[in-house]
Amino acid sequence: MELGEFLRARRARISPGDAGVRDYGGRRRVPGLRREELARLAGISVPYYTRLEQGRNHNASDSVLDAVARVLRLNADERAHLYRLARGNGAAEPERLRPSVRVMIESMTDVPALVMGRRTDVLVWNRLAHALLAPHLDFAAPQDVNLARLVFLDQHTRRLYVDHERKKRDAVAHLRMVAGAYPGDRGITDLIDELSALSKDFVTLWSEYPVRNCASNTREYDHPVVGRLTLTDELMLLPDDEGQRVVVYTAATGSSSASALAALVHHLVS
Structure with a gap:
């Protein structure tokens, strides 16, 4: 179960000492906090927490989830992830790109822009986003x-990506x-x-x-045409299109x- 995997990973990240649990020595079977230790610190029973970790309790109150998040020292993105997993959301509607959103992206000519679906598919991109990210692929088949x-x-x-390792971690955190x-x-x-x-x-x-919303990122690129450049990408959720995000890449004025970005624009029109 996804919820159990998440909670076990976060329990392993918290040492007994960091949580204020006295360690009497001896060999521990699991890294980090035990289930019973977390339950005690959160003020809930061990059977109740066990059912939660096994995904058998979809009615956990906000106060319980908050207590678990506090003990596990979850950040805002991780806390939101915990709530989604605990509530057991159903499947989303089929993904469709609104025509007006397509027109918006295609009308943007000075900055790279695209729409990323919830599965990280490119639903539409403009010429500059294609030239920045994947000029070796077919523009007409995003x-x-x-x-x-x-x-x-x-x-x-x-x-x-100059820091390709960070990009990989961010991709997994988003997935x-x-x-x-x-x-x-x-x-x-x-x-x-x-x-x-x-x-x-x-x-x-x-x-x-890893869990991170990745809503804003500054990255360095080593582009085959214009060389090194640093861009900030902003990912903005489309409120009427579940899980879809507009991604826009900008450079400091x-x-x-x-x-370099202007040179890439010139390269496209020349």
């Missing part, structure tokens, strides 16, 4: 492009969040299975269970990265 798949399986993408938000989405499950079969790095990071 439906064949999956951003998480590129990060782990594509050699061009591996060279593009962990959407897998918890849409547990019935077969497409997400298939993507995770595919990456697990083809990438040892993915398997390692997935087992570490007057910076060498802004000049």
Whole structure:
């Protein structure tokens, strides 16, 4: 169960000493906190917490979840993830791109922009986003492009991100969040299975269970046409389109990265 996997990973991260639990020595069977230790610190019974960790309690109160989050020292993204897993959300509606959103993205010509679906598929991108992220792929077929798949399986993408290790971790952190938000989405499950079969790095990071919303990121790129540039990507949820995000990449005004981005625009029109 996804909830149990998350809670066990976070229990393993908290040492007894950090939680204020007296350790009388001896060999511990599990790293971090035991179930009974967490339950005691959270003020709940061990059987109740065990049912929660096993995914057999979908009626946990906010006060219980808050207590567990406090003991596990969850950040805001992890706390939201815990609530989604504990509430057992159902499958999302089929994913469709609104025509007006497509027009919006295609009308943006000075900054790279795209719409990423909940499975990290590119639903639409503009010319500049294609030129920045994947000029080796067919611009006319964004439906064949999956951003998480590129990060782990594509050699061009591996060279593009200067800190590729951080990008991989962020990709897994995002997939962990959407897998918890849409547990019935077969497409997400298939993507995770595919990456697990083809990438040892993915398997390692997935087992570490990072969770992060990744709503704003500043990254350095090593682009084959314009060289090094630093861009900030902002991911904005579309409120009427479940799980879809508009992604826009910008450079600091007057910076060498802004000049490099302008050079990429010029490269496209020349």
